[in-house]
Amino acid sequence: MSLRHALLGLLADQPSSGYDLTKRFERALQKYAWYAKHSQIYPELSRLAGDGLIEMIDEGSRGRKTYAITASGREELRRWLMTPPQARGVRNEFVLRLFLLSTLEAPEARRLLSEYADEARRELTHLHELIQHVESRWKDDPLDFGRLAAEYGLRSLQCTQEWARWAVEQLDRADARTLRATPECDQQPEIAST
Amino acid sequence: MSLRHALLGLLADQPSSGYDLTKRFERALQKYAWYAKHSQIYPELSRLAGDGLIEMIDEGSRGRKTYAITASGREELRRWLMTPPQARGVRNEFVLRLFLLSTLEAPEARRLLSEYADEARRELTHLHELIQHVESRWKDDPLDFGRLAAEYGLRSLQCTQEWARWAVEQLDRADARTLRATPECDQQPEIAST
DNA sequence: TAGCACATGTAATATGTTACATGATTGA
DNA sequence: TCAATCATGTAACATATTACATGTGCTA
Numbered sequence: 436m437s438l439r440h441a442l443l444g445l446l447a448d449q450p451s452s453g454y455d456l457t458k459r460f461e462r463a464l465q466k467y468a469w470y471a472k473h474s475q476i477y478p479e480l481s482r483l484a485g486d487g488l489i490e491m492i493d494e495g496s497r498g499r500k501t502y503a504i505t506a507s508g509r510e511e512l513r514r515w516l517m518t519p520p521q522a523r524g525v526r527n528e529f530v531l532r533l534f535l536l537s538t539l540e541a542p543e544a545r546r547l548l549s550e551y552a553d554e555a556r557r558e559l560t561h562l563h564e565l566i567q568h569v570e571s572r573w574k575d576d577p578l579d580f581g582r583l584a585a586e587y588g589l590r591s592l593q594c595t596q597e598w599a600r601w602a603v604e605q606l607d608r609a610d611a612r613t614l615r616a617t618p619e620c621d622q623q624p625e626i627a628s629t
Numbered sequence: 630m631s632l633r634h635a636l637l638g639l640l641a642d643q644p645s646s647g648y649d650l651t652k653r654f655e656r657a658l659q660k661y662a663w664y665a666k667h668s669q670i671y672p673e674l675s676r677l678a679g680d681g682l683i684e685m686i687d688e689g690s691r692g693r694k695t696y697a698i699t700a701s702g703r704e705e706l707r708r709w710l711m712t713p714p715q716a717r718g719v720r721n722e723f724v725l726r727l728f729l730l731s732t733l734e735a736p737e738a739r740r741l742l743s744e745y746a747d748e749a750r751r752e753l754t755h756l757h758e759l760i761q762h763v764e765s766r767w768k769d770d771p772l773d774f775g776r777l778a779a780e781y782g783l784r785s786l787q788c789t790q791e792w793a794r795w796a797v798e799q800l801d802r803a804d805a806r807t808l809r810a811t812p813e814c815d816q817q818p819e820i821a822s823t
Numbered sequence: 824t825a826g827c828a829c830a831t832g833t834a835a836t837a838t839g840t841t842a843c844a845t846g847a848t849t850g851a
Numbered sequence: 852t853c854a855a856t857c858a859t860g861t862a863a864c865a866t867a868t869t870a871c872a873t874g875t876g877c878t879a
Contacts, residue, residue, distance in 0.1 A: 437722050444729035454830050468725040470718030497830050497875045524664030526720045528631050531662040535638035537774040580731040587792050594788040598781050648858050691847045691858050
């Protein structure tokens with residue numbers, strides 16, 4: 436039930452509506468930690484409120500409902516965080532695709548890897564800009580939610596980018612070896628494609 | 630439907646039974662890319678076979694059924710890999726916990742961060758050993774499934790470990806600052822996340 | 824006044840988990 | 852012969868996605 440705790444965590448940081456929370460997932464958590472659509476978030480908020488872990492503190496215009504975490508919600512969040520293991524796995528379609536690359540022929544794999552590296556570079560640039568934009572806010576709060584998340588994002592994008600470049604290099608080296616070994620080089624590799 | 634393609638990918642690498650595939654998820658993919666339990670894998674294999682994307686190539690003792698990918702399965706896998714976007718998110722409970730750390734008090738957060746860093750270090754050691762063990766197999770195949778995965782694992786563990794250490798350091802510095810600046814120390818900073 | 828972002832919900836379907844269920848083979 | 856591992860499956864339940872459904876308030 437990670438969604439439950441993700442929501443508690445976001446609400447512990449600041450009161451929000453279902454709409455806000457949907458956006459916060461998209462902006463802050465989606466790429467590295469967790470995501471959920473509004474159709475999952477709204478019912479879960481009702482359940483959390485029913486269990487007394489959060490409460491509606493305001494009902495604004497357009498039907499907007501602002502929720503805040505309660506004391507028992509905070510307690511539950513803390514309990515969950517301090518309980519370590521579960522040793523669950525990850526579901527990351529991007530990484531899955533990276534791994535399955537090895538089932539393609541080398542030229543196609545190389546092309547995709549380069550695209551991935553480029554994408555990581557673009558996102559890195561984007562995140563850097565974003566950080567510059569909000570950096571002043573973090574000066575006094577080392578534990579700021581966004582600050583830790585941003586740094587983690589920076590580092591993992593860097594990591595992905597470097598890995599993709601490394602992988603391309605491996606392919607190039609292998610090609611070079613193959614060319615030296617068989618200068619005629621015109622075997623048609625077997626391909627199962629249209 | 631990533632499970633489908635994860636299975637096709639594993640079978641493209643080598644024919645396997647449902648039991649094998651369960652193990653391969655646990656060993657190779659679980660931590661970074663995807664995971665599934667046997668109760669999800671078996672029905673999906675039946676469906677894939679029904680769709681002609683894989684076929685049973687052997688029925689051994691103990692009821693073991695070995696499946697192999699078919700030509701149209703390979704086509705489907707390739708099509709999926711070459712179709713880029715979807716821009717889906719990630720579900721990673723570990724990273725979620727990292728992010729939600731900022732809702733704890735500093736001493737508790739520091740303790741968890743140190744534990745995380747230690748765990749990453751242990752896993753890193755373990756993975757290094759594992760790689761040494763199978764390295765010879767990779768000499769001639771730069772695109773080997775396990776080789777790319779292992780390198781990715783190495784790099785992301787390193788990344789997580791360094792991030793956790795960085796985060797602990799931030800907390801320590803903040804403590805030092807706080808001690809110098811306000812020995813009484815009880816303002817509540819306003820937080821707004823990205 | 825039209826279009827967009829805000830804002831919340833539900834229903835049908837698909838996917839994933841936990842628990843249950845069974846049996847074969849191997850090695851200590 | 853006992854325990855572990857191999858090996859496959861199903862049923863009940865929980866979680867997540869897609870599509871449907873509705874309405875508000877702002878601003879160009």
